[in-house]
Each structure stands twice: as C-alpha cells, then as structure tokens.
C-alpha cells in the first residue's frame with residue numbers, strides 16, 4: 001500500500017534545489033531554521049563557552065589548599081572541555097555561513113554566564129556550579145527553540161548539554177564533600 005504522505009519531497013525537486021546556491025555549502029533550500037537567529041544563538045553560546053574557559057583556567061591556577069588537587073584537576077578538565085565546545089560551536093557557525101565572534105570586546109555581554117573570580121575554593125566551586133546551571137538552562141532553551149528545524153545543530157547542542165550536566169554534577173559532589181569537612 002502506498003503511504004498517504006510521501007517520506008521525502010519529490011526527489012527531482014530535491015536534486016534541483018541542491019544545484020541552486022551551491023555556494024551555501026551545507027545549507028540547502030530545505031534548511032528550515034531561521035539561519036540568522038541560529039547563528040546569533042550559536043555566537044552567544046560561543047561567548048559563554050569562552051568565558052567559562054577563562055573562569056575555569058583562573059580557578060585551576062588559583063585552587064590551593066589541602067583539598068585542592070583533585071578539584072584543580074577537575075577545573076582543568078572542564079576548561080578543556082569548554083574549549084572543545086567553543087570549537088564545535090565556531091565550526092557549526094561556519095557551516096551555516098556565519099562568522100564566529102571571538103572579539104574580546106563585548107564578550108561578557110554576549111555570554112550567558114558570568115566571570116566570577118571567587119575568593120576561596122568553595123566560592124570557586126559554587127560560582128562554577130552556578131555558571132553550569134546557567135549553561136544547562138540556556139542550552140535546553142536553544143534546543144527546544146531550534147528543534148527539528150536544524151537537526152545537526154540540535155544534536156550538537158544536545159551533546160554539549162549532556163557534558164554541562166556532568167560538569168554540574170561533578171561540582172555538586174565536590175561541594176557536598178567540602179561542606180562535610
């Protein structure tokens with residue numbers, strides 16, 4: 001039985017559209033996202049990740065005290081993972097025909113999370129946890145907004161979100177550990 005709704009648009013139509021505007025690379029006529037908005041959101045996420053790299057690097061070098069070693073190692077790991085996220089985001093912005101914004105001017109304004117130095121190990125962990133929770137909420141919102149209109153971007157963001165959740169979880173455990181000492 002022929003399905004009532006064809007799975008794909010007419011293949012001839014897809015072939016015809018693929019030949020149009022080939023300079024747009026991965027972005028075809030079938031792209032359903034609002035490209036300018038998606039690029040803007042990705043640039044905000046990029047700024048957020050860069051701020052997180054800087055904050056975690058600061059915390060990594062500043063972490064001192066009897067309980068600091070494993071926590072400093074975790075800060076460094078998070079810094080490296082946030083850097084990886086920044087690179088993924090910049091790569092996707094390029095694929096969508098945008099330009100990744102690495103301009104230090106306005107970085108904190110574009111970023112969702114804040115750069116808080118923190119005075120003690122406990123402070124640093126707390127601030128990092130707050131920043132991760134901001135990231136979790138903003139990535140969730142982006143994924144819901146973009147949805148199936150741009151599946152590749154959504155999937156990339158889902159992967160990043162899962163890592164931010166791990167980060168938050170790691171920090172919450174450190175916090176619970178330190179509070180008990």
Ligand SMILES: [Fe+2]
Nearest residue numbers: 049081082085
């Ligand atoms: Fe990240």
Ligand SMILES: [Fe+2]
Nearest residue numbers: 132163164167
């Ligand atoms: Fe994170």
